[in-house]
Amino acid sequence: MDMVYLGFILMLSVFLGFELISKVPSTLHTPLMSGANAISGITIVGAILAAGADLGPWATWLGAIAVFFAMVNVVGGYMVTDRMLSMFKKKDNSPKEKS
């Protein structure tokens, strides 16, 4: 039953993912890719559970290394996306000021 329930969640999320990205201007492709990449850092939740749930020394080590890498992905991903978008906003404003 659990498997079926998780499968439903998967199916709905996939359809939602397809629907969300439909008409995106090409200037937003890279920031969107980067923002989505930061979301995939959600694996940090799994890493925290592996590192902290006392599954033995080996799993704790694997989990801790995973926390490290996932954290790089999350923090770096969101910051880089923000930097890209802030540059983008400036570019958008300047022509308006000129006209």
Add this chain to the structure above:
Amino acid sequence: MNPEIIGGVYIVTAAMFIYGLKRLGSPATAVGGNLISSIAMLIAVIVTMLSLEIVDYRWIAVAMVLGSIIGAVTARRVEMTGMPEMVALFNGSGGIASLLVGWAALYSPGGGFGGLSAFTMVTIVLSILIGGVTFTGSLVAWAKLSERLGSGAGAFAGQQFVSLLVLAALVVCSVVMVILPGWTGPMVSAVILLSLVLGVLAVIPIGGADMPVVISLLNSYSGLAACAAGFAINNTILIVAGALVGAAGIILTNIMCRAMNRSLSHVLFSGFTATGAAT
């Protein structure tokens, strides 16, 4: 904190991820969208830390601080022109994290090796496989974009044959790992190694000009890896967020391909066809 409350908070964070991703798709709301999704990530991390399952915070704290510092410093330092390869590196980092989560899931309570259901074993193998391919694939994409590796370099005679051979070996090892519990130990090493090799082989024949598309595709893979890891450890937020990124990444890859006049299947399978058509 009891599991029901954590589950409820996960639902809220999933909604925030969806809303954030939606807002990232339009120029006027993109900055806010990114902020919403980052707050969702923060909430998800905090609420997971409060889970009753977590008994030891020492290594988590050390790894988090180190990861945050390295992520923040590299994100600050990178030149604007170097953004795509930076995204590739971060993406690879997420991929290896999913591989490690899948690997650690082998030690779940329920008996460790051999005590897991076939379904869990399959999802563990998938998260290791996809995570590994994402990791080395992203590293190669990074090396090509930052010109540490020649744009056309790496395609060698018989590439197609070797890639298919590695893929076949990977499938065999994965199947053995799932159906023969006694072989799990050696086979998990083989699957990790082969998936890392496959990541290199899949990306190396593709030309540097196609790299943004490849990174977008690998981004989608890292979402799928997180999703598989979510199934392996029975965690809904990993499944939802991972599947969202996986699906959104594929669509975005397709859109980028069209904008660059390439076909998705060409980019997808050029590691397995005779010529990489490096341009």
